[in-house]
Amino acid sequence: MELVKPDIGLLFWMTICFFMLLIIMRRFAWGPILSALNEREKGIQDALNSAEKAREEINSIKQNQEHLEKEARAQREALILESKKFVEDYKSEQKKRIDLEMEKRLSSVQEAIQREKQSAVESIKKSVAVLSVEIAEKILEKKLEESSIQQDIINKSLENLDIK
């Protein structure tokens, strides 16, 4: 059978050429292609993984943020409340203090006024006495003798004069 009898020429060329094809393809074609394919597949897998991770991270960040926001809001509320109270307290305290001070000052002023009034009355009393004596002296220059009696009268009348 001619059909199943291999030709030595074709066998020879096929063996040589196919070996060369194998070696060249392995070195220059399959090596780079397969490594690039593997690399790309790995890259895609990595990208997917990192995307998943990023999504999880974002979620946790979001949750964290929400939590923080809530906390901050509560804190703000508390702060506002506190400061309001503080201000109120301060105001009332201040008011009390001012009231007290005012009272104190008022009383001291009143006292001073009283004192001044007293001294003024005193001095007026004195000067009225002197003036009255002088007046009396002048009136009585002519009626000299009865000066002491008159003095008494003046004093008495002055004492009756109640200036407050």
Add this chain to the structure above:
Amino acid sequence: MSQLKTIRSLKKRTNILVLVFMFLFVQNAFSAGPSGKDGFDAGQMILHHIYDSHEWHVFDWKGKSYSIPLPIIIFHEEKGLDIFMSTKFNHGKSVYNNYKLDHGKIVFIGDGGQVDNIQTSMIWDFSITKNVFSLLFSILILLSIFITISRRYKNKKNQPPKGIQSLLEPIIIFVRDDIAKSAIGEKHHEKYLSFLLTVFFFIFLNNLLGLVPFFPGGANLTGNIAVPMVLASLVFIITTLSGTKYYWKHIFAMPGVPKPVLLILTPIEIIGVLLKPLVLMIRLFANITAGHIIILSFFSMIFIFGEMHPAAGYGVSVFSGLFVLFMMTLELLVAFLQAYVFTLLAAMYFGAALEEH
């Protein structure tokens, strides 16, 4: 609208192209038949196509044969090396340097003008025949395609494939995942991957080239016994070299089998080891050759009926053409299928040899 028009005109053009191709094939087929006085011999025409040839016959025109000359390389045990072009043989009509082309074989012509059988047996024919040329051509195509692609893979890493790369990448991944990984396993498949890929694309491309009816296709390379023989031998060698202790133990002394049974079983297993690559070889060879024979037979019918009456020839040609179209489509599938089967079985043999417990 204009798009539709261009599609329509394209369709028309492809139709014309198909017609031209079919015409060429018919020409080719018919021209190859011996145009003797005893009429058209279908069997001889078909065999002529299945066999190798020392020149690439293109067509006959007015009784003259037109073919592409191929280099003849002869090593004679006494005369030494001789290299010349096949035109020197003048299609088998002339004798050159005592050599003559006789029915596709180179024979030695003695001084008396007769074939010298003793001298003929000393001829080693290393000619670049039609099949060798086709082999070199297919290797050139494979190298140029895959080295171009690999350059793109190297230069543009992590980028989506483009052009022919995107056509071949799924096939490469298919061979890797569905043949190598599934048959050999995740652990060892990488070692065999370049062999499997090369074998797959070599068989696939040559099967397809064999279906192209004119130069530089049409050679029956994968249907020539020598090519599957080399491929199957390589599979056998690789399987034998990668066999584990477990594998050999199961061939020579199947554990758990009584001794007397082993006497029968071991020879069967040893035959099986040799039979596997043999079947691999025959399957590829027979499938491709059968496809060529069927297609050529349908064409032969036209001429057989044409010899009876021209009208019968024309009538049959319609059905023959349709059948050939159908067969061609089937052969396209077979071209892929045989490449797949050969590669898958080779991978399975490797996987079996690598099996460990």
